[in-house]
Each structure stands twice: as C-alpha cells, then as structure tokens.
Amino acid sequence: MKHITICIATLQRPALLKRLLTDLAGQETENHFTFSVVVSDNDPAESARPVVAECCATLPLPIEYVVEPRRSISHARNKSLEPARGEYIAFIDDDEFPASDWLLRLYEALTAHQVAGAFGPVRPAYDPATPAWVKRAGFYERPEHPTGFPMPWVECRTGNVLVVREVLHQVNPVFAPQFGGGASDQDLFRRLMDLGHRFIWCNEAVVFEVVPPGRCKRAFLIRRALLRGNLSIRHSQDRWLNIGKAFVAVPAYALALPFLQLGGHHLFMRYFVKFFDHLGRLLALVGMNPVRVRDMQ
Numbered sequence: 001m002k003h004i005t006i007c008i009a010t011l012q013r014p015a016l017l018k019r020l021l022t023d024l025a026g027q028e029t030e031n032h033f034t035f036s037v038v039v040s041d042n043d044p045a046e047s048a049r050p051v052v053a054e055c056c057a058t059l060p061l062p063i064e065y066v067v068e069p070r071r072s073i074s075h076a077r078n079k080s081l082e083p084a085r086g087e088y089i090a091f092i093d094d095d096e097f098p099a100s101d102w103l104l105r106l107y108e109a110l111t112a113h114q115v116a117g118a119f120g121p122v123r124p125a126y127d128p129a130t131p132a133w134v135k136r137a138g139f140y141e142r143p144e145h146p147t148g149f150p151m152p153w154v155e156c157r158t159g160n161v162l163v164v165r166e167v168l169h170q171v172n173p174v175f176a177p178q179f180g181g182g183a184s185d186q187d188l189f190r191r192l193m194d195l196g197h198r199f200i201w202c203n204e205a206v207v208f209e210v211v212p213p214g215r216c217k218r219a220f221l222i223r224r225a226l227l228r229g230n231l232s233i234r235h236s237q238d239r240w241l242n243i244g245k246a247f248v249a250v251p252a253y254a255l256a257l258p259f260l261q262l263g264g265h266h267l268f269m270r271y272f273v274k275f276f277d278h279l280g281r282l283l284a285l286v287g288m289n290p291v292r293v294r295d296m297q
Contacts, residue, residue, distance in 0.1 A: 004035040004103060004162070005086035009068075009076035010094035011042040014051045016210060021051070023097045025061040028104050033088075035103060036062035040080035044069035074175040074184040077158065081174060089165045091158035091185075096122065098160075098207045106162035109147060109202035116197035117163040117189075119151055120205030127213050134216045136266035139273065140209065149201040154238075156189035156199060160207045167197050183231040218269070225273045229280020230289050243285055246278035253278070 006024060010017050017039070024037060041048040044067070052065045068079035081089065088110070090103060102120065110118040124140035134140075143155060168174050171191050175184040189199065214220060229246070233239050253275040261268040283290065 001031075002033045002088065002107075003086040004033050004088045004090055004107065005084035005165075006035060006037045006090045006092060006103070007040065007077065007080035007084060008037065008092060008094055009040045009042060009073060009080055010048050011071075011076070012047050013094050014048060017048055017094050018051045018055065020092070020094060020097050021055040021059060021061065021063065023100075024092075025055075025059040026100055027098070028101045030104060032104065033107055035086070035090075036064070038064045038066065038080045038083055040076045041065065041067045042069075042071060042073070042076040043067075072177060074173075074177045074179055077175045077184070078173060081168065084165065087165055088162055089168065090162045091160075092207060093159045093209070095210045096159060096207045097125075097210070099205075102160075102205050102207055103162070105202055105205035106160075109200060109205065110162055110164070113148060113200050115200050116167045116192065117161055117199040118202045118205065119156060119199060120160040120202045120207065122157075122159045122207050122209050124211045125208040126211050127216075129213055130211065130216050133264070133266040133269060136264070137270040137273075139221060139270075140211050140215075144203055145201040147201060147203045151189075151199040151201055153186060153190040153193050156186055158185040158188075159209065160205065161199075162205075167192060167195075170195055179231060179234060183228075183234065187234075221269070221273050222276050225276035226280040226283070226290055229277045230284040232277075233281050233284050242281055246281040249278040250275065250282060 008017070008020065021037065027035065029035070039048060039052050046067055049065060052063055055061065056063050064083050066079050066083060068076045088107070090106065092098065106118045106120055121144045122142055126135060171188065174188060176187050179187055193199070232242050253271055257268060257272060257275065260271050
C-alpha cells in the first residue's frame, strides 16, 4: 500500500497547528494509502514541541517532529522533507485545516491523471468580525478550476498539493533559500515544469485558510503586497515582463484610485493593494525592499 507523508512547516502558531493535526487524524483513505505527518518547527525555541507531543499522545496519527532554527519558510520546508519516506508528499500550511476527504481526493486525481502532482483550492475561513469590504475585495480568494485543469506555475503553491516524491529528487535545492520570504513554492514548480513534469487541479480537494482579524488590517495587506511584488521579480523567466507591467500599472492606478472610491471602499482597497504589489516590483528594481520578512498573523 502506498504511503503519503504530509509536511507542515510551522512558526509560533500552536493553536492552529493543534487544530490542523486533529483534523488530519480524521482523514479518509478508503484503504487506498496510509499516511503520516512531519512537523518542521521554524522556531529555535521549539514552541511547537508541546503541541506535537500532546497530539502524539492523544491522536491516532504518526507524527515526526523536526526543528529548523534558520528563520526561512524555504529552510523549514526543506527540513520537513528530510525524514519524509512516503511515495507521495503532501504539503499543507499551519494556518489551514482540511476537509475530511482532502487527501483522498488529491490522491485519486493524481493517480487517475498520471501526473507529478495535484493542487486543490484554499478557501478563506473568516473571523465573524471580518469587515465586509475585506470579503468583497476578495483578498483571500484564489482562482479555482475544473478537476484535471493543467496548472501554470504562477498559480502553484504549497498550501494544498500532493506530489510524487521522486520528482522532488530531481531538483536541488527543493525550495530555494533565496526565496526565504516566500515564493519558493512557485519557483519549485516552475523548475519541475521546465523538466517536463505535469501538474493538475483537483477542485474537490478543499482546505480552508484561517483569516484572523490581524490579516484584515490595511497595513498588513499593504506590507504583504510590497513583499509579494519584491519577490515576484526574482523569477528570471518573467522578471522583465513583471517590471514592464509595474511601470504601466503604478501611474495608472494612482490616477484611477480617487475614482474607484466611487464604486465602494472594497473596490478602492482592491486596487490600492494592487498598486503596492506593482510598487514593490519597482522598489526592488532599485534595490529597495521595505518589507523583508513576512508578517506572521
């Protein structure tokens, strides 16, 4: 029987990690595979250790705990792969929780289409106090596709994916350290696609991302956009295309923003944040990076 290793990189989110591990223990398999978990703690103080120890004692779930003291999502993800022994590797973020058939649907889609990996939707789970403009602006809505849709690398992220483990052995490093602030997952799947590997979408394999109030603040959204813009031009394949778009978008959005407010605050904020996405690219072009580390909310 095939085995899946679920890899989780975590940083100082003990309550969310406990919820995730509890939900993973209840995953349906229909006897198609077995699975286990590797938790990679990116906190040198090992803040996730008590949660993992508790879950090991109370849940019917094999969990291995490793520590990566170097603060970087790339290093933490690579560390999680070191003890992984499954024929397949699943990735899910520590601020997410899956539907009960999440892993099963990914496995069925991957094997049925005979591809290197399958991605699924990440849908927002909002706090009840979330402002209406945040929901209407769609900051946490991601594109979804029919099952079997061939994935472009720009939409590939490790928040919800199952990958054939052996294809990861064909790249070194798996997650590039130069993308320590984010985007190392997109870079990974771009390199794998360059080698000829195919990835598809599975719309039935759903996970939910917890969106706490801190992520709904304007300052957080702007800082995240600046970092996202900065990281986007590190992909050499689309570097100059993204820079060209930014030269056009920054003045265009600056002129349009006062008028967009007439369509509602959600519309204004949607494009105000996009403005900072493009501004981050231009700042990176001249060596300026006002946001170097992702805010952990």
